[in-house]
Amino acid sequence: MKRPSEQPDPDWIGDMLDDLGKAPVPDPSGDLVARVLADAEAHMPPPGGVRTVPPVWQRVVQGIGGWGVIGGLVAATVAGFVVGVGTLDGTGADALWTLGYDAYYDAELGLDAFGWALEEG
Amino acid sequence: MPLDARSDDDDAALLARYARGDAAAARALTVRLVPRAHAQAFRMLGDAAEAEDVAQEAMVRLWRVAPDWRAGEAQVTTWLYRVVSNLCTDRLRKRPRSGVALDDVAEPMDPAPGAEDKMQDDARRDALRGAMAELPERQRLALSLRHFDGASNPEIAETLGVSVEAVESLTARAKRALAQALKGRAAALGYKG
Numbered sequence: 001m002k003r004p005s006e007q008p009d010p011d012w013i014g015d016m017l018d019d020l021g022k023a024p025v026p027d028p029s030g031d032l033v034a035r036v037l038a039d040a041e042a043h044m045p046p047p048g049g050v051r052t053v054p055p056v057w058q059r060v061v062q063g064i065g066g067w068g069v070i071g072g073l074v075a076a077t078v079a080g081f082v083v084g085v086g087t088l089d090g091t092g093a094d095a096l097w098t099l100g101y102d103a104y105y106d107a108e109l110g111l112d113a114f115g116w117a118l119e120e121g
Numbered sequence: 122m123p124l125d126a127r128s129d130d131d132d133a134a135l136l137a138r139y140a141r142g143d144a145a146a147a148r149a150l151t152v153r154l155v156p157r158a159h160a161q162a163f164r165m166l167g168d169a170a171e172a173e174d175v176a177q178e179a180m181v182r183l184w185r186v187a188p189d190w191r192a193g194e195a196q197v198t199t200w201l202y203r204v205v206s207n208l209c210t211d212r213l214r215k216r217p218r219s220g221v222a223l224d225d226v227a228e229p230m231d232p233a234p235g236a237e238d239k240m241q242d243d244a245r246r247d248a249l250r251g252a253m254a255e256l257p258e259r260q261r262l263a264l265s266l267r268h269f270d271g272a273s274n275p276e277i278a279e280t281l282g283v284s285v286e287a288v289e290s291l292t293a294r295a296k297r298a299l300a301q302a303l304k305g306r307a308a309a310l311g312y313k314g
Binding site for chain 2: 014017019025035036037041
């Protein structure tokens, strides 16, 4: 059970709140109404409700030239990948392994037998 | 044409008209909502100029959200009430705390009748506003709806989307928190705490 000092009677808080609620409030100025109406006009969509600001993804697409340019970029990317793979195929698929991390790592450290020499001293 | 020419439409319908580029709807919403937003902000801040800035900012947010407003999900007045409350709370929390005890305030040289009472009223209201700003949002909204707008518990429950029992709990906890925050200052503020 809490002591009285730990459980304050909030009645006087209700009185304070009522006092604040009853305090006189000035009318909004004509200037405020004018400012709000000016804001409303500035942010108002055009008649018909067409959005004046398109979504971000639409703006990005439009910014780089539209859907035609996007299609061209995709086609060029696919073509480049196909040509690149075809070139590697001329030297054999094993050439891919020469680019691998493991071969480089072992060659630089002079390790063989999966590095057991290093571990065994 | 009178400003509030579309008084028959509800707020959501007016907002939808505004989103379709209807300037008359903007005027009607302004006449209908700005006085309420301003009064709420003034009670929370106690400063007419700041209250006007808050009311304007809240209305700007309403204009911006209008094209994406989904009718039926929330009431415009409830949404605006929360925006104003949060804008006021942000301002109150940024205000420097005076830390001056009421007894330390110097007496005016030639006090006009009631000047001391007015000073105490101002100090009391400022202390309450500062303490309310520290409350959780739902407690703050429940208290202000009850004591500033005269809303009943069922009305507050509908506004906040909670049960009546939850409203009773929110307001009771809010008052206890305020009493705790103002503990020790009740007598100086003119109350018997």
